[in-house]
Amino acid sequence: MTEPARRVDIVFAPGVVAHRGTAEELVGRALDARGLTGELTFAADTAGLERAVRSAARRGEFVVVPGAGASFTAPAGGAIRVDFGECEADRSAGARVHIRGRGLDGLRYAVDSWYHHRFHPGRIVRYGDHPDQRVELRIPDGDGPFPVVVLIHGGFWRPRWESDLMDALAVGLTARGYVTWNVEYRRGGEKRWAAMASDVADAAQAVATVPSADPERLVILGHSAGAQLALRAAADAAAEEAAVRPALAVSLAGVLNLRFAGERHLGEGAVADAVGSDWAGDRATYERSSPIARLPLGIPQLVVCAVDDEPDMLEMSREYHEAVAATPDDVVRIEGPGNHFTVVDPESEIWRRTAEAIDARIRPRTTQTPPPAARPGRGADPRTSRPSS
Secondary structure: OOHHHHEEEEEEOOOOOOOHHHHHHHHHHHHHHHOOEEEEEEOOOHHHHHHHHHHHHOOOOEEEEOOOOOOOOOOOOOEEEEEOOOOOOOOOOOEEEEEEOOHHHHHHHHHHHHHHHHHOOOEEEEOOOOOOOEEEEEOOOOOOOEEEEEEEOOOOOOOOOOHHHHHHHHHHHHHOOOEEEEEOOOOOOOOHHHHHHHHHHHHHHHHHHOOOEEEEEEEEEEEOHHHHHHHHHHHHHHHOOOOOOOOEEEEEOOOOOHHHHHHOOHHHHHHHHHHOOOOOOOHHHHHHHOHHHHOOOOOOEEEEEEOOOOHHHHHHHHHHHHHHHOOOOOEEEEEEOOOOOHHHOOOOHHHHHHHHHHHHHHOOOOOOOOOOOOOOOOOOOOOOOOOOO
16 A cells, blocks of 8 residues: 555645644544544635645545535545534535534544545445435455344434444454445434434345345444434334344443433433433333333344443443343343443454454354454554544
8 A cells, every 4th residue: 555545635724723733633643543644734715725625636535624614515536524513414426424513523533534435445325315314335355145234323313423433343344244234314304303213224124135235144233322223223123024134233332221311311411302302291202212111122132331431321231231131032241441432443352342242143153253454553454443432
């Protein structure tokens, strides 16, 4: 891999950064973590921004910070747009990803996204007409059909958090021999709670359209709020005898008891905000949506949480595990060192144990699981990565 192939161009519009040195430090750490180099251009005026964009575009995909709400047309080669504040999503053709509302740390997410797309690209598959009804598909080398993992990202059901949060796990699982189906879903609008549930269900069923995927060996895996969506989808698929039903449901630091999470005001009231009501005001929706209220799910489950996660999250996972254990459902609990995001870090000890538990359930005993590839480093062609957040 030549040095230019590992170079990230990052272009800033005038005035978008309050302190240049802080941005440079943050980007430098993100580049070092991926074994990349980069060139940062801070445009002095509009003409300088246009020149910098044209120059960066000649080298392929780049990162641009045009300013929240600013008009920007990405060139044909593609761009990762970053806006530090909240704004409407840019779904124009040239913007492969729009990272918004994550503050200056959005630059770190952008570097991660550039890295994954450059070295381990996936293919976008649409399962609906809305721009957010899409998945990123990655297929292992070799002859299929392969077991498949459906990944559901978290972010307390808020629009600024997208499927890039699960890129690192998707890359690592694909290297391990799984088709990965990294799901995006609608998170805006007045009826977003129902839309999220139906989107995740539709996306899981759409796995059947992938010739190299074996839908009978399907894992549905969610992180944080994504675990609520994943396990609710698993429960619905089993209850409705859907064509595609998970063989295993995995919760990574999941929001598994909506009433509990709402009453504890987790995520600054994220549950009531997403559902549109508190538990007392819409008990039926909470009970239909909350994994703990749907037990038994009728499928095996894996419940994972790091011991240094927020105490409420750890308590919720333990409560859920005990509740599952009292039903006919098969359940395994994994705990280990780390925080809320360690469980989605392919380099972590707790993820290694999680991946081995998935293998034990899903992969045939006669098939040797490919070993995880080496940790990324400068000049390497890495297969695993650090967490997205």
